[in-house]
Amino acid sequence: MNLQVKARPSPRPGPEGDGGGIRVCGATVTYRNGHRALRDASFAIPTGTIAALVGVNGSGKSTLFKAIMGFVRLAKGDITVLGLTVPQALKKNLVAYVPQAEEVDWNFPVLVEDVVMMGRYGHMNMLRMPKKADHEAVEAALARVGMSDFRKRQIGELSGGQKKRVFLARALAQDGRVILLDEPFTGVDVKTEDAIIRLLVALREEGRVMLVSTHNLGSVPEFCDRTILLKNTVLAYGPTATTFTRENLELAFGGVLRHFVLGGESLHDDADPRQLSVISDDERPLVMYGARGRMVTQPAKPETDAEADSE
């Protein structure tokens, strides 16, 4: 299916983004080779929320993370984290990052507990001598992700899902108030995915803010309060119930998405006229009711139920 992408002005953050959370305003990133990976991107997510970052490969998701982490410089625009500039937030250890598996050199000989201890570096002095509180934080973080028994294992010896949990533990040990997760579900089984989602929901209850890039469309309405649709700029952002729609997904993914409509004999034994739409970019598919695409999965929070019902 070929869908044309309409040019839309990048939506600007509303008042909800003032102060807390992550606020990105007109962010533009141009790499050294001249490639502009992010153009005039704007959105705001308040604290105590989980936001999904959704877009095709190369749409700028990792670039946006790098900008929030201060790894790449903004050519234009401005990012604030919990009301602070990026350097101020990094200095206070407020931002934790769970990288994509491809970004890590798994041959580097380091123990699981040492990886998690790296999360404590920002809390230590120049000599990086761990204190009792650092060891306790590592212990607690490993226990929280169910990886205590693996603490003396080399990180490279673990499965994909176990490695993800270790990097989540590193973010927990750091005690970041803002946690950026770059594709945490890629290469993990459903059980680990559920465990990660439960952990993120618990972290939300603690008032943290999480930005999660994912190709796993089916899980977004399950646990993400907000959605940001990216295609080198922000096409749409807002509550998942009103933003994560079929129309917006088609805008963001164009012909990359597979789209099936099931109805008639392939869905019902009787003359029931109702249809199901299935949308996928080849990870977990999103299932929606009917031609307009009403989500089957439950939105993350009760108030978004109300918004969905009022559609």
Ligand SMILES: Nc1ncnc2c1ncn2[C@@H]1O[C@H](COP(=O)(O)OP(=O)(O)OP(=O)(O)O)[C@@H](O)[C@H]1O
């Ligand atoms: N260091 C770099 N130098 C030049 N171009 C880059 C660099 N890093 C990324 N890019 C380009 O910027 C664009 C956005 O890349 P980015 O990694 O942010 O996308 P993404 O949405 O995270 O993709 P994926 O879903 O594949 O992880 C791509 O076209 C990529 O080739």
